[in-house]
Amino acid sequence: MAEFSWLSRSPLEHALVVGAHGARDIEPGISLTEIRNFDLIQVMARRGKAAELANATKARFGMAAPDLPKAVSASDATLIWSGPDQFLVLSKGGKQTMDILSQAFSQSASLSDQSHARALISVSGTKARAMLAKLSSIDLHPMAFPIDAAAATSIDHTSVNLWRGNDRGDGQAVFNLLVFATFAESLWHTMLDAAAEYGVDIRLSEELG
């Protein structure tokens, strides 16, 4: 039998160029960071098993999964609401992989490994809201979209999971975006176009914010 060797590569490998983009000679108003090498598992309750899933989630993470559009932080994972009776588990370093979670949720949920199926982009900076307002109809005002708020929505006709993480050290809000891998490059270019006038600082990271 033929031996296959699978190499995981970021869907933004070609599009992303670390450094400055757009307007120069000003302090960049937008920071765009791609976060690579994360574990992402979609968890969906089986029919009639929502209560069992809630119990299994508490047992596994020490907290309930959000039943409203929110993203909550457990000790080594972020649980992101993605729809009724379903959520995403985002983590790093193999702590919440398919093998581990499929045991925890074997009685209550169907799981799907999305680790290599999505790109994770973090948007921050003084002009982050102004840039996202060009692309999204979600109200991102701090009163309407506080830390931990989440939304399953569309940006530029592309489905995304959007949530607000903890603020940066300088107090700027951070918006995280999960986008389907095959749409990531298109959305990336759209965001660069929207952000160019404010000046962009493009980075790569291996750390979840």
Add this chain to the structure above:
Amino acid sequence: MRIVCPFCGERELGEFTYLGDAKPVRPAANASEDEVFDYVYLRDNVAGETSEHWYHAGGCRAWLKITRNTLTHEISSVEPAAGVGAAKVGA
């Protein structure tokens, strides 16, 4: 037009896809040809309140049952369609 998704909140029309009339009920397996023909093809062209299925494709991907007035586009109720999530609503 905006639709208030019971899960996501108020969203623009572009996030939703229209499926159609929510009224027809699938006839029993031994139903007559007329009943099946009615179920598959015949639709009321209502001027007023109708019941419709919409899909929140650009959001939480839940099916919704919406009561809409075709004269004013006013939406008077939005609820999860049968079987949305794990709750087994009405199914």
